[in-house]
Amino acid sequence: MQSVFDHMQQMGHEQVAFCHDPHSGLNAIIAIHNTTLGPALGGTRLWNYNTHEEAIIDALRLSRGMTYKAAISGLNLGGGKAVIIGNAPEIKSEALWRRYGKFVNSLNGKYITAEDVNTSARDMEYISLETEFVTGVPEYMGGSGDPSPFTAYGVFVGMKAAAKKAWGSDSLSGKRILVQGVGHVGQYLTGHLIEEGAKVFITDINNEKIKQTVEKFHSVEVVSGDKIWDLDIDIYAPCALGATVNSETISKMRFPVIAGAANNQLAEENVHGPMLIEKGIHYVPDFLINAGGLINVGAELDGYNRERVMGNVNKIYDRTLEIFDLSEKEKIHTQAAAMKIAEKRLQDIANVKARL
Numbered sequence: 001m002q003s004v005f006d007h008m009q010q011m012g013h014e015q016v017a018f019c020h021d022p023h024s025g026l027n028a029i030i031a032i033h034n035t036t037l038g039p040a041l042g043g044t045r046l047w048n049y050n051t052h053e054e055a056i057i058d059a060l061r062l063s064r065g066m067t068y069k070a071a072i073s074g075l076n077l078g079g080g081k082a083v084i085i086g087n088a089p090e091i092k093s094e095a096l097w098r099r100y101g102k103f104v105n106s107l108n109g110k111y112i113t114a115e116d117v118n119t120s121a122r123d124m125e126y127i128s129l130e131t132e133f134v135t136g137v138p139e140y141m142g143g144s145g146d147p148s149p150f151t152a153y154g155v156f157v158g159m160k161a162a163a164k165k166a167w168g169s170d171s172l173s174g175k176r177i178l179v180q181g182v183g184h185v186g187q188y189l190t191g192h193l194i195e196e197g198a199k200v201f202i203t204d205i206n207n208e209k210i211k212q213t214v215e216k217f218h219s220v221e222v223v224s225g226d227k228i229w230d231l232d233i234d235i236y237a238p239c240a241l242g243a244t245v246n247s248e249t250i251s252k253m254r255f256p257v258i259a260g261a262a263n264n265q266l267a268e269e270n271v272h273g274p275m276l277i278e279k280g281i282h283y284v285p286d287f288l289i290n291a292g293g294l295i296n297v298g299a300e301l302d303g304y305n306r307e308r309v310m311g312n313v314n315k316i317y318d319r320t321l322e323i324f325d326l327s328e329k330e331k332i333h334t335q336a337a338a339m340k341i342a343e344k345r346l347q348d349i350a351n352v353k354a355r356l
Ligand code: NAD
Pocket: 116, 117, 118, 147, 148, 149, 151, 180, 181, 182, 183, 184, 185, 186, 203, 204, 205, 206, 209, 225, 239, 240, 241, 242, 261, 262, 263, 290, 291, 293, 294
């Protein structure tokens, strides 16, 4: 078994902090991947991991993704992410969030937190009682609130760019689109797609989320999880958890576009990125297409301006086309093309900072 340091070395992490508080039941891991561009901003995920190793790997992979996400989005932010281990309804409490806020504070601004899966703007409010290094706090407290609408809008424009690449037009009208996971982002995305005239199929493991979505958007069609690969669709939008694009699922895919919000969609980027190219599937790299939420919370740090945020989120459209072009020109898969652009910015800025 590899040690934490082996993983950190392989993925290039700067720091990992383990936080434990028996009183509130807090067990958290804060992973800081790279602070070349600025403080590491990334959400806190609350998840019932099967093993501690699984939680560590998740924090390491997610924080690395944040470095690339900030770099490709032109933000002056580093990559970080935190995970809290536990069953959300059982462990969430004011004491847990405030204790966690103290741990975040002890890093003196090197890591700034925000929402992620199973954490909300209300939870950020508790954290903000103990640290200033938190974003995504509610609007009534001067924050920008839930980042999901911005993430969903970014996914929508990135999907339109992918449609332009695949069909020569960016209209999604009449396109058959599967949204896998109708939580925060998936529901907002469904709204944009329906407004544009797409036929939307939804799937989720949580019946309450399905019910909410159907009540909001009557025209959606519900599909059970085990039937999704039999569907005749044009676009697959993964908006649940990662690694849904793997050898098994790719063999069943019969559509030309993957564009969704989930982080770490490719189970193994250097295996599955090339497989998608071979199959002629246009994959929009996750850390590019789902950057809307980061762009939004990051804006809280320099004086929030909604128009500026929307302008930056809209840039995902052109960046997606740029990445498809680079991928074709250099015969590399799209994730590798996006990483190349992000790494170049990291090197350029490291060089700027190293000189007087
Ligand atoms: P969420 O928890 O609100 O929604 C996720 C949904 O997926 C839930 O309804 C859950 O029941 C469902 N789900 C889980 N496993 C599933 C499965 N196997 N099949 C079908 N549905 C399943 O989370 P969210 O905030 O909407 O984020 C969705 C994804 O997008 C996550 O991977 C998250 O990391 C990523 N993301 C979110 C944001 C954001 O602004 N919220 C930003 C960037 C990336």
